Amino acid sequence: MEVKISEQGGTMTAAFVGRLDTPASLEVSRDIQPLLDNANKTLVLDCKELSYISSSGLRIFLTIRKAAAAKGGKVIVKDITDDIRQVFMMTGFLNLFEVRNG
Amino acid sequence: MIRISHLSKVYPGGVTALRDISLEVRPGEVISVIGPSGCGKSTLVRCIEGLEAPSAGTIETGSSRLGMVFQQFNVFPHLSVLDNVTLGPVKLRGIPREEAEQRGMELLRTVGLAEKARRMPDSLSGGQKQRVGIARCLSMDPDVLLFDEPTSALDQTMKTEVFGVISELAKQGMTMVIVTHELEFARKVSTRVLFMHDGEICEEGTPEQVFDHPQKTLTQIFIRNRRSLIFQVDSREYDLYKFNADIEWFCQRNHLGKKYFTLELITEELLTHFLPFSGPIHFRIYLNDEKKLAMEIEQESCSSPIVDSPEADEISLMILQGLCASIRERQEGASRFLDIVVNDVYNQD
Numbered sequence: 001m002e003v004k005i006s007e008q009g010g011t012m013t014a015a016f017v018g019r020l021d022t023p024a025s026l027e028v029s030r031d032i033q034p035l036l037d038n039a040n041k042t043l044v045l046d047c048k049e050l051s052y053i054s055s056s057g058l059r060i061f062l063t064i065r066k067a068a069a070a071k072g073g074k075v076i077v078k079d080i081t082d083d084i085r086q087v088f089m090m091t092g093f094l095n096l097f098e099v100r101n102g
Numbered sequence: 103m104i105r106i107s108h109l110s111k112v113y114p115g116g117v118t119a120l121r122d123i124s125l126e127v128r129p130g131e132v133i134s135v136i137g138p139s140g141c142g143k144s145t146l147v148r149c150i151e152g153l154e155a156p157s158a159g160t161i162e163t164g165s166s167r168l169g170m171v172f173q174q175f176n177v178f179p180h181l182s183v184l185d186n187v188t189l190g191p192v193k194l195r196g197i198p199r200e201e202a203e204q205r206g207m208e209l210l211r212t213v214g215l216a217e218k219a220r221r222m223p224d225s226l227s228g229g230q231k232q233r234v235g236i237a238r239c240l241s242m243d244p245d246v247l248l249f250d251e252p253t254s255a256l257d258q259t260m261k262t263e264v265f266g267v268i269s270e271l272a273k274q275g276m277t278m279v280i281v282t283h284e285l286e287f288a289r290k291v292s293t294r295v296l297f298m299h300d301g302e303i304c305e306e307g308t309p310e311q312v313f314d315h316p317q318k319t320l321t322q323i324f325i326r327n328r329r330s331l332i333f334q335v336d337s338r339e340y341d342l343y344k345f346n347a348d349i350e351w352f353c354q355r356n357h358l359g360k361k362y363f364t365l366e367l368i369t370e371e372l373l374t375h376f377l378p379f380s381g382p383i384h385f386r387i388y389l390n391d392e393k394k395l396a397m398e399i400e401q402e403s404c405s406s407p408i409v410d411s412p413e414a415d416e417i418s419l420m421i422l423q424g425l426c427a428s429i430r431e432r433q434e435g436a437s438r439f440l441d442i443v444v445n446d447v448y449n450q451d
Contacts, residue, residue, distance in 0.1 A: 021342065021370055022342070022370060022374050023342060052363065052366065052367075054367055054370045054371060054374070054421070055371055055374070055375065055415060055417040055418040055421055056374060058417055059417065083360070083363045086424070087367070087421060087424075089424075090420055090421060090423070090424025090425070091417055091420045091421060091424070092420070
């Protein structure tokens with residue numbers, strides 16, 4: 001699992017590559033610190049290459065959303081695969097996040 | 103057509119591969135021979151073909167011509183595809199080359215490789231090479247075709263190609279004896295299935311009898327295990343990647359496409375948020391009687407509810423409820439069981 005973070009203008013993008021399972025989530029919770037520090041900006045979570053997510057991974061997304069809500073930022077989840085869309089749907093995350101595909 | 107009486111095979115060194123096998127192969131029969139590795143099924147067809155000499159008993163083939171297709175293709179690499187198919191007829195049967203080539207092209211059409219006639223085998227895929235192997239056997243006009251694990255060396259797509267050719271031959275009435283590990287294929291193509299164990303024919307019958315209503319315990323265990331993935335978890339230091347690899351392999355073997363995503367997620371959520379690790383945990387993933395994907399999880403040394411717990415993690419519970427059509431709990435002795443049927447909706451390719 002890899003998180004590639006980049007910044008352009010007022011937008012911070014985190015590209016999640018690989019599987020966000022429980023072991024990976026432990027590591028990723030450290031990797032996302034720059035996003036939490038910049039939670040007043042627009043945060044794009046690019047999921048084009050995210051192949052798997054479990055509840056532990058969803059909790060990472062929730063942490064980012066909470067930080068953004070507290071600091072007045074905005075979170076956009078981009079390009080989720082069909083498998084991950086199902087997981088978002090059954091957990092209500094589809095309503096919780098702004099999800100953009102394409 | 104073929105009559106085997108009291109056939110036994112003991113290898114030098116004393117290993118008994120076949121014990122007192124009697125079997126009759128009738129015209130038009132398609133017989134699949136299944137069983138665990140080392141049960142003697144390959145030795146049986148090798149004896150029929152004459153590649154192994156029986157230690158006792160007789161094999162009568164009368165005037166029937168036999169042809170054998172091997173796991174490792176057995177095509178001549180230095181001959182073109184067409185020459186592979188004409189060599190036998192020309193050299194061994196004295197058929198004029200022109201006639202042999204005409205017949206060779208017909209056979210290549212039968213196995214879907216006419217356009218590759220002038221190619222060399224090295225430029226073909228494994229599945230195509232195996233189909234050349236089948237055409238080569240057919241070129242000798244056999245009355246019976248014997249197959250020794252013809253698809254073991256092939257990936258799923260190539261297996262399907264070869265299964266297609268064998269099914270076509272079955273439709274045309276070719277008599278065949280097929281040693282295979284592919285149970286679903288055996289079910290579809292066979293008129294009779296033999297289950298071998300430890301050198302003996304343990305059970306035989308129609309595919310429905312052997313696969314759906316096996317009478318012998320050994321057959322029941324074999325069929326059940328072949329259709330199940332079983333793994334045990336002893337502590338929280340488990341190897342999630344090993345389980346995932348096993349799940350993906352199980353899905354591939356059972357043609358379950360992308361269902362591994364669902365199975366991996368259920369497994370991870372249960373291990374991470376629900377199972378108390380009060381003792382060893384046994385997972386069994388299988389296709390139930392309605393051909394639905396199901397799981398049975400046994401948590402040893404546990405007598406309290408696992409999923410119906412008030413402290414259940416909310417997100418994790420939503421995932422489980424979304425992925426599972428039903429989750430039932432039961433107590434058996436000191437073990438708590440979860441019986442899960444996977445939801446079809448999130449279960450498609």
